[in-house]
Amino acid sequence: MKISTRTRYGLRAMIEIAGAKPDSGVFQKDIAASQSLSVKYLDHIIQALKTARLISNAKGKKSGYILTRKPSEITIFDIHRAFEPGICVVECISGNYHCDLSEGCQASGFWKQLNNLIYNYFNSITLDDLIHGRVTFEDESFSEEASRQKA
């Protein structure tokens, strides 16, 4: 249950582009610098965002990226979809998958609900919410219990 680093970097890149002055595009090298990534690596991430038509730029030397839509019109699901084909927590709930056991599988409903929960969340939050600090989590205790990690 890990979000890929590409998606994480992609979201941060979007936040950075969204936060720039409206008239000036943002360069890859600046994003790379502020996020401590090589320009070459960030390149993939930027290209994925561009292919998904979330950002655009002029060609040539004076390029630099801007959003194609207002931050309030870009959901996190849109950004996630630039890097992943969709949200699918287990293969066996995707459309064309056939499972011999699915007839009586008492777990599939649980996974479908989980999938839906995540999808609805991703779809309900926009880039605008993030850049205006409307999505925060104050309670420090959550990480103790739930997000314990390998040493």
Add this chain to the structure above:
Amino acid sequence: MKISTRTRYGLRAMIEIAGAKPDSGVFQKDIAASQSLSVKYLDHIIQALKTARLISNAKGKKSGYILTRKPSEITIFDIHRAFEPGICVVECISGNYHCDLSEGCQASGFWKQLNNLIYNYFNSITLDDLIHGRVTFEDESFSEEASRQKA
């Protein structure tokens, strides 16, 4: 964002054990057969559940597993925890992680909320809910939009 197959099989094994007649334990070979897994592979999964003290058995030839608690007292989070150290959708929100950018990271709140959402869901559903069919998902349209997968 994939649930590991071990966790999936583990959940199904728990459902199978929970669904057995109360007085008779369930054998690995029977679970393996009904889920089309080798006994050797299922072995790992069963051992993880046992280490997590979710199931127990007698030693020797007439073994066979039973739940250590009532299904209503076993949450999906308990089962998940038998296979994973915790729920952690991105490394950078776990307790002892330090991120240079976290000072002004406008994404971390989003990830923490996601983590919490999943944790609360896992914690709110019990094995009893599953074996009595209380967790279902009827709407067929969800998979079209959200869970599209690679061909």
Add this chain to the structure above:
DNA sequence: TTTTATCCTACTATTTTAATAGGATTTATA
């Protein structure tokens, strides 16, 4: 025409996960 920046594709390395394998231990039972 040189420089800056994106664009595009291929590749390598790393890590994670899935699955197999071999044999030790325990105990019912023939």
Add this chain to the structure above:
DNA sequence: TATAAATCCTATTAAAATAGTAGGATAAAA
């Protein structure tokens, strides 16, 4: 008391996914 059935335990291999690097083509501003 031997043997068969079952779990227990550890090591290893195989496969897949992901992260990250590399090289050069292209476009346009200076």
